[in-house]
Amino acid sequence: MTDLVAQATDATMWAALRRHTQARIGLGRAGSGLPTQHRLALQAAHAAARDAVHSPFDADAVAGALTGVPTLRVRSAAPDRLTYLQRPDLGRRLDPADRARLPRGDWDLVFVIADGLSSRAVHDHAAPVLRATAALLPGPGWRTAPVVLAEQARVALGDDIAHALGATMVVVLIGERPGMSAADSLGAYLTYRPRPGATTDADRNCLSNIRPPLGLSHSDAATKLAALMRRARELELTGVALKDESDEAAPLAP
Amino acid sequence: MSGYTATLGGRQYRFAGLGPLLAAASPERSGDRLAGLAAESAQQRVAARLALAEVPLERFLAEPVIPYEDDDVTRLILDSHDAAAFAPVAGLTVGEFRDWLLSEAADAIALAAVAPGITPEMAAAVSKLMGNADLVAVARKVRVVTAFRSTIGLPGRISTRLQPNHPTDDPAGVAAALLDGLLLGSGDAVIGINPATDSPKAVRDLLELLDGVIERYAIPTQSCVLSHVTTSIGLMERGAPVDLVFQSIAGTQAANASFGVTLGLLDEAYEAVSALGRGTVGQNALYFETGQGSALSADAHHGVDQQTVEARAYAVARRYDPLLVNTVVGFIGPEYLYDGRQILRAALEDHFCGKLLGLPMGLDICYTNHADADDDDIATMLTMLGVAGASFVICTPGGDDIMLNYQSASYHDALYLREVLGLRPAPEFEAWLDRIGLLDERGGIRDVTGTAHPLKELAA
Numbered sequence: 152m153t154d155l156v157a158q159a160t161d162a163t164m165w166a167a168l169r170r171h172t173q174a175r176i177g178l179g180r181a182g183s184g185l186p187t188q189h190r191l192a193l194q195a196a197h198a199a200a201r202d203a204v205h206s207p208f209d210a211d212a213v214a215g216a217l218t219g220v221p222t223l224r225v226r227s228a229a230p231d232r233l234t235y236l237q238r239p240d241l242g243r244r245l246d247p248a249d250r251a252r253l254p255r256g257d258w259d260l261v262f263v264i265a266d267g268l269s270s271r272a273v274h275d276h277a278a279p280v281l282r283a284t285a286a287l288l289p290g291p292g293w294r295t296a297p298v299v300l301a302e303q304a305r306v307a308l309g310d311d312i313a314h315a316l317g318a319t320m321v322v323v324l325i326g327e328r329p330g331m332s333a334a335d336s337l338g339a340y341l342t343y344r345p346r347p348g349a350t351t352d353a354d355r356n357c358l359s360n361i362r363p364p365l366g367l368s369h370s371d372a373a374t375k376l377a378a379l380m381r382r383a384r385e386l387e388l389t390g391v392a393l394k395d396e397s398d399e400a401a402p403l404a405p
Numbered sequence: 406m407s408g409y410t411a412t413l414g415g416r417q418y419r420f421a422g423l424g425p426l427l428a429a430a431s432p433e434r435s436g437d438r439l440a441g442l443a444a445e446s447a448q449q450r451v452a453a454r455l456a457l458a459e460v461p462l463e464r465f466l467a468e469p470v471i472p473y474e475d476d477d478v479t480r481l482i483l484d485s486h487d488a489a490a491f492a493p494v495a496g497l498t499v500g501e502f503r504d505w506l507l508s509e510a511a512d513a514i515a516l517a518a519v520a521p522g523i524t525p526e527m528a529a530a531v532s533k534l535m536g537n538a539d540l541v542a543v544a545r546k547v548r549v550v551t552a553f554r555s556t557i558g559l560p561g562r563i564s565t566r567l568q569p570n571h572p573t574d575d576p577a578g579v580a581a582a583l584l585d586g587l588l589l590g591s592g593d594a595v596i597g598i599n600p601a602t603d604s605p606k607a608v609r610d611l612l613e614l615l616d617g618v619i620e621r622y623a624i625p626t627q628s629c630v631l632s633h634v635t636t637s638i639g640l641m642e643r644g645a646p647v648d649l650v651f652q653s654i655a656g657t658q659a660a661n662a663s664f665g666v667t668l669g670l671l672d673e674a675y676e677a678v679s680a681l682g683r684g685t686v687g688q689n690a691l692y693f694e695t696g697q698g699s700a701l702s703a704d705a706h707h708g709v710d711q712q713t714v715e716a717r718a719y720a721v722a723r724r725y726d727p728l729l730v731n732t733v734v735g736f737i738g739p740e741y742l743y744d745g746r747q748i749l750r751a752a753l754e755d756h757f758c759g760k761l762l763g764l765p766m767g768l769d770i771c772y773t774n775h776a777d778a779d780d781d782d783i784a785t786m787l788t789m790l791g792v793a794g795a796s797f798v799i800c801t802p803g804g805d806d807i808m809l810n811y812q813s814a815s816y817h818d819a820l821y822l823r824e825v826l827g828l829r830p831a832p833e834f835e836a837w838l839d840r841i842g843l844l845d846e847r848g849g850i851r852d853v854t855g856t857a858h859p860l861k862e863l864a865a
Contacts, residue, residue, distance in 0.1 A: 168577075204774055366573060
């Protein structure tokens, strides 16, 4: 074993390992520091992420990818990106005029597609995840409100939206904070009977890193999300009391 | 309600209570402005500091910033206050306390003795009168030593958390990042993974992976998968190899509720993990993370400034004799700490307050891509915290965490820090590095690129 390893070059070893992770492994050293090429690569990635934070949300494109699905547009109370970044409280509340336009109904569910901190993630992944999830929840048991496309939005804006619509459950698909290797990561937040201002993060369930092919695939995300949604409806709750057991192949040892 | 006053520039400033006084005295940061608590002018800020300097430390026992009957963290702080330990400083004002802390009289022994008598609010208050250099100079004198399979916090040493996160918890991806970190000499504080989901099965798979590697190479360190405390309790009941129980905590009852935790739940976890007795050189088995802004983020700050609320989380932590506590400074975003300057200040404050209260304080020195900061800020913070004697820092491959989407220190940064400050890893881990051929003649980490090494069998 050791002989085989000794024969392999480190480059070969790290190349093989990089098939399993995008982490910046095996960078080598310049003394204690990073070799020049890797330091500059980090700067390039940071520059891309900085630029991604400020790219605008294209609600038309998302609506276009949801052909046949009714959609509504809303804005949060944060009027622009700069305010949004500094005032999360405004990103959690609907613009009052937009709130008044939401159609109140007897909805079991509303999907919210929210820009969050990466419009790119939403553009790339929100519509396919929504379609795949909806396909797993067939039948009249899920009376689903029009999909709400929300601009300058934080996760908790979904509480305000669900409350205004009269929806029992809300799924917020939202662009996560861009990282250096991932500027396109989508998060899904599930909340049962949200109460604006009273619901906390402990009352939600979250799937993060929806970002094929390197993160969670659209279909896997949909499977997990649909399982959580069914379980949430059975238990009439979401949050820390609801565990994601969908990949629990067999009971753990006692 | 007496209120507090100070005169500056011919104008009298008035502050309604200790809470507003502490808030107005705080160095500027976006989170206090977001909360509507920040000083309205630079002069008002200094006036608040003038008033704060005159406040007797005993006043903090009489006037809780969050009412006793409303909040279990306040009750914990006041009910566990050690009057005998407090006695040597009981007659001091906040300003006099700063002078005493900086004096030679406040040596490691005196500081350790007084710690149980210091409340979080006293620590926060004095920090607001201190410059960055003061925060370094005093923290550097404090000794807090904890142990599990390695010993953390000894003089002349700094430890690292190896953080091999993966966006889908893929075991092969985690193992690859783990190998990278070990080859760069990281992981003596803990090998700690933030899981992508809180699924008990996924968490257990990661625990068994880490436990297997630690056992295979006889590494004197501990593993942790940073799942919710309820998940850890469930896994311990089912016999999973849990070394450390982790939980994010905050400085108010309501903020802890937003994390899904209560003191009762933490008590339960503490008893369960202590009963396992998996440590070898010590039995400190809790690991906590905190960070300025979490209480405000949960709308659970009770009108108290974010640094004071953060310090209150340390009262929760010290109840459980943790192995490790770190503030995740800069993670929460620019609405709380806007830029590199504010993140640095917060890092120094949190480290100082944690140490003063007797905690094994480390840091996740980090920033997000929507904050105005970059890797030069990491280098600055790391250097100052190294000088300040931080117990440990978190390190990631290339400083880039692909699961949590933020930038922290890299394994290389830790090599730099140990090199320029002459700091060494935990003694048990250092001996292991030597045994496995990774320690060079100068006590640094040998570059084994291009040569065979047993750890590389992990790649096979």
